[in-house]
Amino acid sequence: MTPPLPHPLLEQLRQICGPANVLTHEDPATDLSPWEQDWRKRVSGRALAVVRPGDTAQVAAVVKACAAFQTPIVPQGGNTGLVVGGIPDKSGQQIVLSMTRMNAVRAIDPANLTITVEAGCVLQNLQTAAENAGFLFPLSLGAEGSCTIGGNLGTNAGGTQVVRYGNTRELCLGLEVVTAQGEIWHGLSGLRKDNTGYDLRNLMIGSEGTLGIITAATMKLYPQPAAQLTAWAAVPSMEAAVELLGLAHQRLGPGLTGFEVMGQFALGLVDKHYPHLRVPLWQSTPWCVLLENSDSESEQHARAQFEALLETAMEQGWVSDAVVAENLTQAKGLWHIRESITLAQVQEGQNIKHDISIPVSRIPTFVAETDALLALEVPGVRLVDFGHLGDGNLHYNVQAPEGSDGKEFVRAFEDKINTLVFDQVQRFGGSISAEHGVGEQKVNKLPLYKDPTALAMMRSVKQALDPHNILNPGRVLI
Numbered sequence: 199m200t201p202p203l204p205h206p207l208l209e210q211l212r213q214i215c216g217p218a219n220v221l222t223h224e225d226p227a228t229d230l231s232p233w234e235q236d237w238r239k240r241v242s243g244r245a246l247a248v249v250r251p252g253d254t255a256q257v258a259a260v261v262k263a264c265a266a267f268q269t270p271i272v273p274q275g276g277n278t279g280l281v282v283g284g285i286p287d288k289s290g291q292q293i294v295l296s297m298t299r300m301n302a303v304r305a306i307d308p309a310n311l312t313i314t315v316e317a318g319c320v321l322q323n324l325q326t327a328a329e330n331a332g333f334l335f336p337l338s339l340g341a342e343g344s345c346t347i348g349g350n351l352g353t354n355a356g357g358t359q360v361v362r363y364g365n366t367r368e369l370c371l372g373l374e375v376v377t378a379q380g381e382i383w384h385g386l387s388g389l390r391k392d393n394t395g396y397d398l399r400n401l402m403i404g405s406e407g408t409l410g411i412i413t414a415a416t417m418k419l420y421p422q423p424a425a426q427l428t429a430w431a432a433v434p435s436m437e438a439a440v441e442l443l444g445l446a447h448q449r450l451g452p453g454l455t456g457f458e459v460m461g462q463f464a465l466g467l468v469d470k471h472y473p474h475l476r477v478p479l480w481q482s483t484p485w486c487v488l489l490e491n492s493d494s495e496s497e498q499h500a501r502a503q504f505e506a507l508l509e510t511a512m513e514q515g516w517v518s519d520a521v522v523a524e525n526l527t528q529a530k531g532l533w534h535i536r537e538s539i540t541l542a543q544v545q546e547g548q549n550i551k552h553d554i555s556i557p558v559s560r561i562p563t564f565v566a567e568t569d570a571l572l573a574l575e576v577p578g579v580r581l582v583d584f585g586h587l588g589d590g591n592l593h594y595n596v597q598a599p600e601g602s603d604g605k606e607f608v609r610a611f612e613d614k615i616n617t618l619v620f621d622q623v624q625r626f627g628g629s630i631s632a633e634h635g636v637g638e639q640k641v642n643k644l645p646l647y648k649d650p651t652a653l654a655m656m657r658s659v660k661q662a663l664d665p666h667n668i669l670n671p672g673r674v675l676i
Contacts, residue, residue: 271292300414301319312416353366374412465539554591
């Protein structure tokens with residue numbers, strides 16, 4: 199039997215990146231599933247090859263080669279996304295462009311308060327590099343030990359400190375990008391003022407690799423706070439949580455760097471699956487709030503502010519009980535509980551996730567109404583409400599009724615529940631994607647909830663920058 203002819207594109211890619219960095223199914227010993235399956239293990243595809251470039255010139259050469267063969271490219275960082283935006287389809291004809299070899303910290307500019315890193319730099323490594331230089335890089339999220347800054351930029355990730363520092367977009371000053379034609383845009387200046395035309399940087403951020411491939415970024419740094427304190431408060435209602443948020447803004451100002459809300463059932467899952475974490479106060483209250491105060495003066499000043507804040511909140515009936523972490527270890531323990539909600543959900547079984555944003559003032563009514571509608575639609579359904587109340591971003595997740603099969607629940611109810619929740623989000627003036635992106639998972643829903651003029655403009659931009667649709671096709675836009 200005559201062996202198949204070598205694929206000419208693969209031969210070119212091996213010449214560009216080296217044979218060891220072009221992984222295919224031709225080698226039975228090579229397992230491509232880490233690149234072909236999404237983090238939640240709900241969707242998998244099949245790649246023509248996984249290509250791992252080592253520098254920007256190689257990325258540009260790979261894109262030019264793929265463009266010549268009209269072969270689609272799926273950029274991928276740490277593969278921690280939740281909307282199926284970074285894995286190939288099932289055709290076996292798409293290239294996965296893994297950026298993980300491009301992980302260097304290129305430069306730190308203390309006077310300019312910037313750090314320049316490659317797209318494959320793991321977020322936690324960026325945080326550590328900033329800390330070792332005496333600075334703070336404030337982007338923080340549950341997947342920070344494996345997600346990459348390129349993926350964070352591609353989805354405009356949020357995390358726990360958006361209330362003070364903004365999403366990833368607000369933390370970025372410059373980009374290096376490879377276009378769909380394989381050209382390199384050198385935009386790593388780090389300037390805070392540059393009014394010389396269209397804002398291409400912000401156009402690329404949040405585009406999920408559909409307009410260009412981010413290869414490096416210049417990010418903002420901040421001074422380390424003199425003190426950082428964490429408090430955990432029991433609140434009697436979502437309305438009380440919103441009142442507490444307003445008071446925290448008033449009393450702490452820019453010192454308020456985190457404000458997370460967690461429902462009783464969400465915390466109950468953590469207590470059930472990770473009892474060693476010792477979740478405080480959750481059994482006696484429907485909601486808990488996690489606050490962080492970053493102070494530029496001293497720990498004494500920060501603690502006095504926190505105590506005064508909580509005392510006033512208790513007098514107003516917005517807080518029924520509270521604990522303030524006595525040291526960094528206790529603070530990390532409280533944050534670990536918050537970050538463990540997602541992992542506890544995995545242990546409980548498959549669920550239907552929603553990453554939504556609502557104006558903060560309308561969140562209490564949204565939650566009450568939508569909870570009631572879902573309870574009517576699926577009797578016994580369990581709601582895992584938690585998220586970044588400080589910036590209006592809820593992870594409004596739906597767990598199957600107790601004792602039922604999670605996979606069957608998702609199969610039977612996902613589309614119906616998504617439609618119900620998204621209709622409510624639209625009615626309350628919100629967005630169906632706050633920080634996870636659109637990916638493949640929401641691409642068919644977006645036209646139902648996005649302004650049609652905005653969609654037309656987005657399609658025009660996509661057509662102009664990627665006329666042959668080779669960059670992450672089928673994601674964000676259809």
